[in-house]
Amino acid sequence: MTTRVVYFQEIRDEFEAYIGDIVYATMVTVDGKGRPRSRVLIPVWEIVDGNPVGWLATFPTPVKEAHLAANPHATFAYWTRKQNQVHADVMAEGVSFDDLVTRQHVWNLYEQTSPKGAGYPLRNFWQGIDDPELRILRLSPWRIQVIRGRDLRSKLWRAAAEE
Template identity: 65%
Template sequence: MTTEMMSFTAIQDEFNAYIGDIVYATMTTVDKKGRPRARVLIPVWEIVGGRPVGWLATYKTPVKAAHLAGNPHTAFSYWTPRQNAVSIDTVAEWIDDLEIKRHVWDLYRETSPAGAGYDLGRFWREGPADSGLHVLRLEPWRVQVIRGTDLRSRIWKAEDAT
């Protein structure tokens, strides 16, 4: 049974618990021919104004950059063998602001509210100002949380989602 939630807070605890447990997400983008491409990454999430906002510290590879330039819509999928799952549909945007990179760096270090971070210094040794560090802001428009014990599905959609 699927229930639509008016407020993200109704699913926030399960969202955080499942992401903290699963950690790795499959991120899917599409190329200019509409073909999907998936890769496994670790985004971090925070709640801003009652809504989830995601951040992805990543390398700006030619494929990822081209896909997002052509279509900024991305999908993130978390799954565990216990059948707990989170699906997040977002719009992604590259952010180059150093203060935001510092904020994202700290979220990863603090493991984010969902508990899925790590030490970014393992990959970007010069800290938030490292020229190889790129950040994607992930603006969710739809989040689905599925509890594996009874396959209960709850969906939140942003008010401005179309």
């Protein structure tokens, strides 16, 4: 049974706990013919004006770049053996290489591992915020579902614009 919630705050604790525990998410995009492709990545999340905003530091691989250019919708799925799950359906938008303020902000979020346990030092893969191989995506969720494994209770939040 799925319970719809109006405010993200109603699922925030479970969202952050599950992501902090699971860490790795399967990102799914689709190509121009509607065929899915998945890869495992680590986004970080923050709350802005009461709503979740995700950030993904990644390499600009040709497949991912082509998929997002054709269709900016993506899904991030988290799962653990406890059967706890988070599914975040998002619009993924690239951050400009010139936007050093946002790039530094995301760099710092990864360092802080927000939510706890879900980040890593980006310096392990990139030279700094101006590294041309560092692609940063802003993830704007329009739907998030959390599922508690022990009883499969589900809560579903949608952004106000999606109602």
